[in-house]
Amino acid sequence: MTRHTTRAALGTGAVLITSALALTGCGSGFSGGGDSSSEGLTSSDDALTVLIGSSGDAETEAVQEAIDAWSKESGTKVSLQAASNLSQELSQGFAAGKPADLFYLSTDQIAGFAANGSLKAYGDELKNKDDFYPSLVENFTVDGEFYCAPKDFSTLALVINSTMWANAGLTDADLPKTWDDLAAVAKKLTTPEHVGLAFSAEYQRLGVFIAQSGGGLVKDGAAIADDDANVAALEYVKSHLADGTFAFAKDIGAGWGGEALGKQSAAMVIEGNWITGAMSNDYSSVDYTVAELPAGPAGKGTLQFTNCWGMAADSPNQEAALDLVEYLTSADSQLAFSKAFGPMPSIASAADAWTSANPELEPFLAGADYAQFPPNQDGAADVIADFNAQLESLKTGDPAQILDSVQSNLEAVVE
């Protein structure tokens, strides 16, 4: 009797172990060597998979169109997937050993994926490598290796409600050149119905003031969050939040700057070029103009945001993937993307064509020359998230104290 039970138990155990092995086995389809060097792209006849975090139908269709054109030319099949939660789906793909061949990759994720060997550093193989803006290349360089081709980029600028501007008796000559100018026009534009200037309560917007005052978060590989320039920048913002001429978007009932401008609860906002899509779709009756951000004590400054075309180290057909990336980052493709959903081309050779197609958005492109970017070290995203959480109470908080905590968090990440 006992023998049977034992045997049955053994059998069950065997089934369990086998299933467990089968379960984990599907994760070991590729041998897991951290081969991220740029030599030796894999090559095969395998079809490619492209995973994108799309902003909407316009973007998905534009990418699909470009991919179809390339597919026809090259004869390699490509399937496009629009992720509903890109970072989660990427992680799952890498963990299972079956990632998409190409995917959108944000600057705050690159270091983490690079560290665990998920990414192929193919930047140096690109034929159009020297055409990318240097700061974008820097954005996607980890430990001296240029990982992936910048897909496109955006910068922040001052977006102004033209009607309110005119009603306040302001003209083009009044466009703010300095912090004092900005404070002055914000004051003039502030009425009981709307504030002068609004932006989201996050480093990704307030960072422009930090850049303009000559500060930053990371410089030459060292954390400089507690720099005096940063304190001065936050003090400036805090003082105008207090006098009511600046406001956080959420405090005036808007989710972000674009909504604040569209709902006319702010006369000016600091936003990136994605605002154009929102304005034409949701608030087409609001007239607006785009101006460069004013210079601070240390000159002009803004922030840039970008994504790259990440390539999986586990991809069996990297040569074809590289060819597809070159096609997708060519001037023609990027100008088509720009027309469809708004971002700016990441290559200098497309700048003139873009400017002549979008003369009124030129200030965004001008920002490319002096834009800073959020730190891209592994773990920096967490530090920024914590910084943002503290910025929400900047109105009552102590800038120096906030920056001190950011400094100590950042030091743990960058060293």
Next chain:
Amino acid sequence: MAAHASPRRGRASGLRRGEAVAGWLFTAPVIVILGVFLLVPVLMALWVSVSDWAGRGSPLSGDVSFVGADNYAAVLADGGLATKDFGTALRNNAWYVLLVVPLQTALSLFLAILVNRAVLRGRGFFRTAFYFPSVTSSVAITVLWMFLFSASGAVNDVLAWFGVNGPNWFNDPRGILHLVLSAFGADAGPAALTDGGMLGVSWWDWFAGPSIAMSAYILMAVFTTSGTFMLLFLAGLQNLGADVDEAAMMDGANGWQRFWRITLPQLRPTLFTVLTLGLIGCWQVFDQIYTGTQGAPGKTTLTPAFLSYQTAFKNQEWGQGAAIAFILFVIIVVFTLIQRWALRDRPVSRRRIRAYEVAEKGAMS
């Protein structure tokens, strides 16, 4: 899921050869399914929590190594951002549990007693109405809540009728106890509270109370779960015989006394179920946070369950994410045990026996 095996299940309890094999054969599918989808993943997660797996390939492959308690230390002891985030999440969730569990239990018991009364007209209607929020998906309710509690939402409109300027619910990171204190002019805590702390969060911040955003979630949890627990209490109430109650009535106990001394003690098994389910559910709060605020504003709606997800999937810290999940597991088990101990069947205390004796003596004399 059975808590204890029945005493009759001996080893060789008279089954014949073929029956044992057949028994194993019939249970095998469930054992395999539970093993593959429950036991193995849990064991693998346990391994991940003590390894340096970075999220690429199988966690069981050769280049993943054992790092001991490093991941647990990062979360519990390092004092860095990971510790502070975990402390903050724990603080938020502790307030959530502290308020939701008693409130939902009291409310559901109250509702159950209301709809249990035979004299109530339209009992069926009220039972359905109270139960309705429990049937609706938590995602849908969260979206509804975001609308209701937005700065210009319905809740603030109603408050405005009474001349109250409602808060910017989901955007206000201040804790309600801090708000109350600052109304009395106490904006910063005493040094005794601000200097010391646990898990990177100062005592002053531990005692901040739930933020206004978290309070909205607390209201939501009470609103959605009370219906389910009302149903449990209702079933418990209907199982109680009327005789004990009648006997108490004959002895002259009033309604209030009968509730506290007769009904509630008899409901102890149901109460145990409701409190246990409530505790577990509250410590695991995730969907509302994920669909709603994702930890904003100011990390005051961050919960350990959501933090675990975020740490693993977004920040690629798989070991730490798994470690948080296991710490949460321990917390839940400990709380359940404490609660079981508090609600255990106790012999009548000496003090109370004496009270009865005195009463008896009084009655006899």
